[in-house]
Amino acid sequence: MFKRILIANRGEIAVRVIRACRELGVESVAIYSDADRAALHVREADYAVGVGPAPASESYLKTERIIEAATKTGAEAIHPGYGFFSENAGFATAVEKSGLVFIGPSPAAIRKMGDKVEARKVMATAGVPVVPGSPGTLAGEAEVRAAAARIGYPIMLKAAAGGGGKGLRFVEKEAELPSAMRAVGGEAKSSFGDARLYVEKFLSRPRHIEFQVLADRAGKTVQVFERECSIQRRHQKVVEESPSPFITPAMRRAMGEVAIKAAQAVGYFSAGTIEFLADADRNFYFLEMNTRIQVEHPITEMVTGVDLVKAQIEVAAGAPLPFSQQDLSQRGWAVECRIYAEDPAAGFAPAPGRIDTLRWPSGPGVRNDAGVYAGAEVPVFYDPMISKLAVWGRDRAEAIARMRRALGEFVIAGELTTNLDFHRWLMRHPLFLRGDYDTNFIEQEYHPRARAGTSGGDGKPDQDDNDREFIAAMLAVAAAAQNPGNGRGAEAAGAGRGAARAGSAWKTLGRLDVLRR
Ligand code: MV4
Numbered sequence: 070m071f072k073r074i075l076i077a078n079r080g081e082i083a084v085r086v087i088r089a090c091r092e093l094g095v096e097s098v099a100i101y102s103d104a105d106r107a108a109l110h111v112r113e114a115d116y117a118v119g120v121g122p123a124p125a126s127e128s129y130l131k132t133e134r135i136i137e138a139a140t141k142t143g144a145e146a147i148h149p150g151y152g153f154f155s156e157n158a159g160f161a162t163a164v165e166k167s168g169l170v171f172i173g174p175s176p177a178a179i180r181k182m183g184d185k186v187e188a189r190k191v192m193a194t195a196g197v198p199v200v201p202g203s204p205g206t207l208a209g210e211a212e213v214r215a216a217a218a219r220i221g222y223p224i225m226l227k228a229a230a231g232g233g234g235k236g237l238r239f240v241e242k243e244a245e246l247p248s249a250m251r252a253v254g255g256e257a258k259s260s261f262g263d264a265r266l267y268v269e270k271f272l273s274r275p276r277h278i279e280f281q282v283l284a285d286r287a288g289k290t291v292q293v294f295e296r297e298c299s300i301q302r303r304h305q306k307v308v309e310e311s312p313s314p315f316i317t318p319a320m321r322r323a324m325g326e327v328a329i330k331a332a333q334a335v336g337y338f339s340a341g342t343i344e345f346l347a348d349a350d351r352n353f354y355f356l357e358m359n360t361r362i363q364v365e366h367p368i369t370e371m372v373t374g375v376d377l378v379k380a381q382i383e384v385a386a387g388a389p390l391p392f393s394q395q396d397l398s399q400r401g402w403a404v405e406c407r408i409y410a411e412d413p414a415a416g417f418a419p420a421p422g423r424i425d426t427l428r429w430p431s432g433p434g435v436r437n438d439a440g441v442y443a444g445a446e447v448p449v450f451y452d453p454m455i456s457k458l459a460v461w462g463r464d465r466a467e468a469i470a471r472m473r474r475a476l477g478e479f480v481i482a483g484e485l486t487t488n489l490d491f492h493r494w495l496m497r498h499p500l501f502l503r504g505d506y507d508t509n510f511i512e513q514e515y516h517p518r519a520r521a522g523t524s525g526g527d528g529k530p531d532q533d534d535n536d537r538e539f540i541a542a543m544l545a546v547a548a549a550a551q552n553p554g555n556g557r558g559a560e561a562a563g564a565g566r567g568a569a570r571a572g573s574a575w576k577t578l579g580r581l582d583v584l585r586r
Contacts (some may be wrong), residue, residue, distance in 0.1 A: 070257065070388075071095050071146045071170070071382070071386055072096060072142055072143075072144060072393050073095065073098060073115075074095055074144055074148055074172070075097075075113070075135070075138060075144035075146070076088055076099055077147050077150065077153075077154055077453065078110075078129070078147050078148070078149060079110055079129060079440070080099065080108070080441075081152040081440035082362070082391045083099060084109055084439070086441055087110065087378065089378040089379045089381075091199055093382060095382070096116070096346050097113075097145050098116045098117070098131070098138065098142045099113070099116070099117040100119075100120045100135060101117055101128075102119075102121055102125070102128035102129060102130075103123050103128070104123075104446075104450050104451075105123050106119070108440070108443055109195050109439070109442055115387075118138035118142060119351060120265050121122065122132060125153065125451065128363075129450050130160075132160055136163060139166065139192070141214035141246070143537075144169070144387060145169060145170060146169055146172050147164050149161075149167055150361075151174060151361050152424065156182075156183060157179070157289055158177075158180040159502045161173060161176040162176045171385075172339070172382055173361060174335075174338055174341060174360050177335075177336070178338075178359045179339050181335050182335060185231060185267070185357060186205060188355075188357060189267075189355075189447055190333060191329055192355045194334070195330055195333075197355045198353065198354050199354055200269040200272065200346065200354040200355075200356070200452060201269065202267060202269035202270060202456060203216040203220070203267045203269075206267055207265075207266050207268065208227050208376050210247065210250060214246060217240065219433065220268060222240065223269045224244065224270060224271050225238070225239060225240070225252065225269045225270075226246075226249050226268055227253070227255050228258055230260075230262075232357050234303065235260055235304075236253055236260065236263075236307070237253065238256045240268075241273040250266065251444065255263075272348050273348075274348075275346040275355055275508055276347065276348075277344065277346060277356075278294050278324070278347050278353070279313070279341055279363075280293075280294065280325060280341070280342065280343045281340065281363075281366070281377070282329065282340070282341050282343060282388060283381075283384070283454050284337050284340075284341075284344065284490075285338055285390045286336065286338045286384065290329050290333055291329070292326075292328045292394070292397075293373050293375055293377070293397060294311065294321070294342070295324065295325075295395070296310070296311045296313070296314060296369060297310050297314060298504055298508055301508065302511045302515075306365065306513070307406070307491075307492075308405065308406055308492070308495060309405045310368065310468075311402070313399060313403065314504025317351070319327070319342065320347075322427070323353075327355070328343040328373050331358060333342045333578045337360075339384055339385065340361075340377050340381045342359040342363050344349070344357050345358040362378060362381060365457075366378070368404065368405045368459055371459070372402070372459040373397055373398070373400070375397070382492060400542065402462050402465045402468040403468060404459070404472050405460075406457075406492040406495075407454060407457055407458075408454070408455045408458055409484065410453040410455055412474060413488050413515070414517040419453045420453070420485055420486035420487075422484025423444075423445070423446050423483050424446070424482075424484075424485065425483035426483065428478065428481075430458065430474075430476070430477075432481045434460050434461040434468075434471050435460050436460070436461075437456050437457070438456060438457045438459070439566070440456070448480055458472070458475055458476070458492075458521065460475055472492075476492055480574050491515070494515075498514065504558035519566060555564045
């Protein structure tokens with residue numbers, strides 16, 4: 070096992086990796102930008118090295134500085150987390166060239182899966198079902214036109230270098246092709262420096278279901294079951310659950326076998342995820358492979374008992390997988406809500422800032438992976454995630470009830486706006502409760518009114534506490550109590566949610582107590 074590992078990341082995933090290191094008796098080295106000097110991951114790590122100014126391009130994305138930080142501190146391996154350099158074959162190669170271990174798959178596997186057309190070819194050859202589409206990249210409008218006509222409209226036009234929602238367009242009919250080609254081609258060229266395109270048959274209202282895989286360097290490969298990730302907005306997941314409420318046991322077996330086949334086809338080792346799209350008839354197709362640990366890995370850990378990050382580190386150190394497929398099973402149900410500093414009523418726009426008041430949920434079955442603390446800043450420079458709230462229950466109903474309870478305990482106040490009320494709304498939505506949702510869910514069901522006094526997407530006042538609004542009212546009460554001469558505070562509180570809250574003076578006092586701390 071390694072003596073010391075550098076974590077080339079920040080926020081909650083850096084803290085998560087530090088925890089795995091500590092359990093393994095491995096020392097951790099954090100890196101930080103100027104904006105992250107006081108960040109939680111820096112406080113939690115055994116050592117910390119500054120790597121540059123706040124913009125990621127000048128710090129978390131500086132290969133030489135990160136490798137130098139590792140060598141200088143005597144780290145033997147680098148964990149990339151997710152995002153940043155996690156799926157960058159060039160970075161993985163540079164790490165290995167420096168005599169360090171990259172905690173992830175081989176650069177060759179990263180490269181193959183990063184090219185979506187190459188990945189489709191490798192998968193099709195291995196007998197993995199792929200979405201019907203063009204076998205290779207298409208040069209020029211005539212080729213795209215011919216391929217699309219062969220497949221039949223509507224189609225999806227995609228960039229070979231794309232993935233995760235970048236570089237793709239829905240094309241309803243042939244007349245829309247030229248403008249779609251300009252859009253995707255331009256986006257692909259500017260984002261990836263690679264304008265190659267391909268087309269796929271459009272699957273309507275698909276479900277996004279992914280399988281976790283784990284493999285060691287000797288080629289032993291297991292699948293650690295699925296996560297249902299269809300609740301997304303603008304190609305960003307917000308809620309995940311495991312198991313999937315949609316798939317049948319037979320479908321689960323089939324998809325699991327295909328996931329192992331897919332990983333083995335590229336000589337995969339480490340943790341990885343095979344993403345599938347499933348249609349209403351329960352056909353499933355390989356979409357892409359994520360060659361990293363994923364944000365939503367905790368729900369797999371809760372349902373299977375496998376520590377995926379520890380397994381990643383052990384496998385990177387050359388150890389064999391400590392379990393076989395028959396040792397793995399799913400027990401109970403887990404749900405994760407991603408708590409972001411963002412404004413759902415403003416199209417989920419980032420709304421970072423300082424956190425003044427913070428009360429984390431806890432209690433039975435609750436796990437909250439956070440990258441911040443009270444008094445900390447959610448910086449404007451990076452992904453504005455506050456924490457990942459995951460819960461476990463014996464069955465789906467218990468898990469959802471727990472999530473509602475945990476969301477009720479959660480208090481955040483400060484300069485920022487959060488999506489807590491969005492999650493509170495979602496956890497009561499009849500379609501979500503029935504497990505009857507696909508990737509169009511948020512677009513179809515969530516229609517916030519950008520008006521104070523409403524919180525849920527239905528425009529009705531939420532049944533749960535609206536923290537921001539309620540805290541504002543309580544601050545007014547507190548101000549009025551301190552300054553009885555100023556009637557405005559008390560009035561504002563009385564005219565606001567005060568009337569609705571009049572039922573519980575104890576709750577009001579409890580809230581004031583929270584605010585005083
Ligand atoms: C599709 C599709 C329908 N048909 N491909 C979006 C992200 C990118 N990784 C693939 N995506 C899609 N590809 C075909 N042939 C629909 C989507 C899609 C989607 C996929 C997964 C989760 C959420 C989504 C939201 C909109 C569109």
